[in-house]
Amino acid sequence: MCLAVPGKIVEIYQKGGLRMGKVAFGGIFREACLDYIPEAKVNDYCVIHVGFAISLLSESEAQETLDLLKEISNLETELGAGTAS
Amino acid sequence: MKYVTEYRDAALIKGVIEEIRRTVTRPWTMMEICGGQTHAIVRHGLDQLLPSEIELVHGPGCPVCVTPLELIDKALVIAARPEVIFCSYGDMLRVPGSGRDLFSVKAQGGDVRVVYSPLDAVDIAQQNPDKQIVFFAIGFETTAPANVMSVLQAQRLGLKNYSILVSHVCVPPAIQAILSSPENRVQGFLLAGHVCAVMGYWEYPSLAKKFHVPMVVTGFEPLDIVQGILQTVQLLEANKLEVANAYSRVVTFEGNQPAQKTIQKVFMKCDRKWRGIGMIPMSGWCLRPEFDAFNAEKRFDVEAIQAEESPLCIAGQILQGLKKPHQCSAFGTICNPEHPLGATMVSSEGACAAYYQYGRMLTMEHVEDK
Numbered sequence: 001m002c003l004a005v006p007g008k009i010v011e012i013y014q015k016g017g018l019r020m021g022k023v024a025f026g027g028i029f030r031e032a033c034l035d036y037i038p039e040a041k042v043n044d045y046c047v048i049h050v051g052f053a054i055s056l057l058s059e060s061e062a063q064e065t066l067d068l069l070k071e072i073s074n075l076e077t078e079l080g081a082g083t084a085s
Numbered sequence: 086m087k088y089v090t091e092y093r094d095a096a097l098i099k100g101v102i103e104e105i106r107r108t109v110t111r112p113w114t115m116m117e118i119c120g121g122q123t124h125a126i127v128r129h130g131l132d133q134l135l136p137s138e139i140e141l142v143h144g145p146g147c148p149v150c151v152t153p154l155e156l157i158d159k160a161l162v163i164a165a166r167p168e169v170i171f172c173s174y175g176d177m178l179r180v181p182g183s184g185r186d187l188f189s190v191k192a193q194g195g196d197v198r199v200v201y202s203p204l205d206a207v208d209i210a211q212q213n214p215d216k217q218i219v220f221f222a223i224g225f226e227t228t229a230p231a232n233v234m235s236v237l238q239a240q241r242l243g244l245k246n247y248s249i250l251v252s253h254v255c256v257p258p259a260i261q262a263i264l265s266s267p268e269n270r271v272q273g274f275l276l277a278g279h280v281c282a283v284m285g286y287w288e289y290p291s292l293a294k295k296f297h298v299p300m301v302v303t304g305f306e307p308l309d310i311v312q313g314i315l316q317t318v319q320l321l322e323a324n325k326l327e328v329a330n331a332y333s334r335v336v337t338f339e340g341n342q343p344a345q346k347t348i349q350k351v352f353m354k355c356d357r358k359w360r361g362i363g364m365i366p367m368s369g370w371c372l373r374p375e376f377d378a379f380n381a382e383k384r385f386d387v388e389a390i391q392a393e394e395s396p397l398c399i400a401g402q403i404l405q406g407l408k409k410p411h412q413c414s415a416f417g418t419i420c421n422p423e424h425p426l427g428a429t430m431v432s433s434e435g436a437c438a439a440y441y442q443y444g445r446m447l448t449m450e451h452v453e454d455k
Contacts, residue, residue, distance in 0.1 A: 001120065001121065001147060001148045001149055001174070001176060001223075001224060001225070001227075001228070001432070001434060002119055002120075002121050002146070002224075002225055002227040002228070002277060002279045002280060003121050003279075003305070004227065004279045004282070004305075005089075006086070006087070006088035006089060008087070016238065016242070017238070017241055018204075018238065025086065026086040033202075033204060033231075033234065035234065035343070036230055036341055036343045036344040036347070037341070037343075038343065045087065045088060047279070047282060047335050049227055049228065049231065049279060050174070050201065050202045050203065050228060050231045051201055051202025051203075051204055051205070051231060052230055052231040052234065054227065054230060054279065054283050054341055054344060055282040055283075055335045055341060057088060057334055057335060058333065058334050058335075059334075061333040061334040062088060062334035064333075065312070065333060065334060066091060066097075069097050069100070069101055069308065069312060070097065070100075072100055072101055072104045072315075073096060073097050073099070073100025073101065074100070
């Protein structure tokens with residue numbers, strides 16, 4: 001139920017008094033309400049839940065986490081190699 | 086897909102699990118709050134890859150599961166009315182009330198529609214001025230911004246034929262209830278990432294301190310989940326009673342401020358019954374009195390309906406992490422996804438449904454019997 005999917009904003013417009021956006025999920029486009037992320041711009045990534053953007057994705061935080069986890073995984077390979085030899 | 090694919094990288098996941106193995110020195114029991122995470126854990130078999138010291142118990146974070154029986158009964162009464170178009174998220178249609186479910190109301194001629202977003206229900210209200218449109222507003226904090234915006238939008242458009250049947254629940258009071266139980270065995274929590282995307286995690290440090298349990302905000306992809314587990318183990322091993330964030334690409338400490346302000350404008354805290362668990366004080370949200378005109382319970386006079394749960398079902402113990410699905414005598418026999426007895430089998434995100442779907446229902450006795 002609390003599933004939310006990351007998508008890229010490709011267009012922003014007003015509709016019925018709400019700030020709406022066209023959001024791309026891979027090759028699929030859907031309309032979503034962007035009222036809760038007023039700072040969002042076209043090309044930003046956001047997390048969409050039941051037709052509403054609930055959070056703007058932080059590219060720098062995403063990269064930092066991945067780098068950290070890669071470091072942990074490499075550490076594992078090195079330690080594993082050390083044990084084998 | 087960006088921000089999805091890289092978090093399903095098998096080599097990285099394996100690396101993080103190895104790090105968990107190196108870090109853990111003794112048994113720990115932790116609970117993932119969110120049903121979406123339970124589903125991901127069982128689907129990807131993460132629970133079976135973890136070192137045996139780590140036990141995951143599955144929490145009550147499935148709004149479909151915990152929506153109280155009487156709310157479903159109220160929905161059924163409203164949906165059966167000839168002037169009503171009843172709109173709902175798809176996963177509520179199969180959930181049985183005391184007797185039938187919304188699908189059977191539809192089969193008997195009720196106008197029951199599945200919508201993707203509550204704004205779709207507002208559109209239906211605009212297009213059908215001679216009908217009453219009722220939206221079944223269930224969910225945790227994640228879904229509240231969407232549900233409250235539908236009310237504000239209906240108000241802005243001057244719609245007199247739109248109302249919502251509210252069954253909103255909040256995570257922190259549920260955690261407090263679990264940790265206050267004398268039978269509690271949970272030592273650490275994976276917090277629900279998308280609840281925290283909306284609410285932030287400022288509500289949790291006081292709980293972590295009060296009950297001496299670390300908590301880690303955790304995402305939904307398999308790499309997110311093992312990272313959340315790793316950080317929880319690190320905090321447990323170091324005896325740090327902190328709240329950490331393993332989902333920082335989506336969640337900030339403060340959360341989504343515009344969303345929180347809008348929720349406060351429309352909803353207020355209230356006591357809420359959780360299916361399978363019972364009443365948890367101030368654990369839900371309901372409409373503020375100034376939005377009474379949009380309150381379906383008042384509009385259709387169903388406030389007095391009461392209901393009783395099946396005595397066979399142990400969903401309450403499962404939702405509090407005291408038992409696992411296969412420890413129930415009804416599991417996979419008289420209780421299955423086609424004919425669920427209670428909370429945790431009714432939704433595909435419920436722990437019993439996840440165990441059933443991914444073949445965790447066969448205990449050794451079952452196998453030997455065959």
